[in-house]
Amino acid sequence: MRPAKLEGEPRAAALASLLAAGWTEAEDRDALIKRFVFRDFSEAFGWMTRVAMVAETLDHHPEWSNVHRAVEVELTTHDAGGVTGLDVEMAAAMDRLAGLA
Amino acid sequence: MRPAKLEGEPRAAALASLLAAGWTEAEDRDALIKRFVFRDFSEAFGWMTRVAMVAETLDHHPEWSNVHRAVEVELTTHDAGGVTGLDVEMAAAMDRLAGLA
Numbered sequence: 001m002r003p004a005k006l007e008g009e010p011r012a013a014a015l016a017s018l019l020a021a022g023w024t025e026a027e028d029r030d031a032l033i034k035r036f037v038f039r040d041f042s043e044a045f046g047w048m049t050r051v052a053m054v055a056e057t058l059d060h061h062p063e064w065s066n067v068h069r070a071v072e073v074e075l076t077t078h079d080a081g082g083v084t085g086l087d088v089e090m091a092a093a094m095d096r097l098a099g100l101a
Numbered sequence: 102m103r104p105a106k107l108e109g110e111p112r113a114a115a116l117a118s119l120l121a122a123g124w125t126e127a128e129d130r131d132a133l134i135k136r137f138v139f140r141d142f143s144e145a146f147g148w149m150t151r152v153a154m155v156a157e158t159l160d161h162h163p164e165w166s167n168v169h170r171a172v173e174v175e176l177t178t179h180d181a182g183g184v185t186g187l188d189v190e191m192a193a194a195m196d197r198l199a200g201l202a
Contacts, residue, residue, distance in 0.1 A: 041162050045153045052146045061142050065166030 005030070005082040014088045021095055030082030032075040032091055036098055044069045047098055054093045060086040062094075106131070106183040115189045122196055131183030132164075133176040133192055137199055145170045148199055155194045161187040163195075 006014055015023075015032075023034045038044040044066060055061045063074040073094065075087040095101035107115055116124075116133075124135045139145040145167060156162045164175040174195065176188040196202035 041153075042157060045150075049146075049150060052142075056143060061169050063166070063168045065164070067164045068162050 002077065002079045003084040003086055005077070005080040005084055006088070011083070014085065015083075018088065018091050018095075021100065023091055025083075026074060026076075030076060032073075032083055032087055034073050034091070034094070036071045036073065036094070038069045038071075038098075040069050044071055047071070050097045051090075051094055054090065054097070058086060058090060060090055062090060103178065103180045104185040104187055106178070106181040106185055107189070112184070115186065116184075119189065119192050119196075122201065124192055126184075127175060127177075131177060133174075133184055133188055135174050135192070135195070137172045137174065137195070139170045139172075139199075141170050145172055148172070151198045152191075152195055155191065155198070159187060159191060161191055163191060 015025075018032065019025075023032050025031070026033050036044070036047070038047060048064070048066065048071060051062065060077070063076075065072050075090055076082060077084040077086055092101060116126075119133065120126075124133050126132070127134050137145070137148070139148060149165070149167065149172060152163065161178070164177075166173050176191055177183060178185040178187055193202060
């Protein structure tokens with residue numbers, strides 16, 4: 001079963017640490033966004049590769065764009081029409097793999 | 102030495118096969134763009150990984166975004182202010198690694 005869209009108090013609780021860690025909520029849809037900047041392309045793509053393995057494990061994939069050493073990420077769960085626990089889990093994994101958590 | 106921006110007849114000659122292979126020229130700046138669609142995320146990211154190695158070898162990196170099994174690419178050479186032989190080389194490598202050339 002896919003997780004449900006986070007709303008209300010459970011959402012606030014789930015997002016608190018992410019928002020404190022630099023994640024923001026997209027304005028045009030229900031999604032979490034963050035820009036990661038690394039030392040160079042090699043470090044950026046190495047991080048993307050590790051995140052890709054988590055994505056396959058969770059069967060939940062980020063929308064992301066990479067320009068040289070920067071990666072912009074948007075996380076949302078299409079099936080649920082918004083941010084779910086899967087996105088929270090993926091966001092935390094991204095921070096952890098970037099050495100930020 | 103970085104290559105020079107392609108213009109005129111040499112540009113037309115260099116781009117002919119790429120345009121025939123589905124590459125187009127961006128409207129808002131001098132760049133080559135293409136959308137690659139793979140069977141799934143694993144295949145898409147596997148391709149990105151192989152392209153990343155070419156990018157490091159050439160010291161020339163694509164601007165690209167990935168949403169599940171699709172990857173949108175923009176190629177331009179910032180130092181030269183537009184499309185150069187490096188972009189042509191990278192575009193051809195991307196097609197080759199995608200099994201399209």
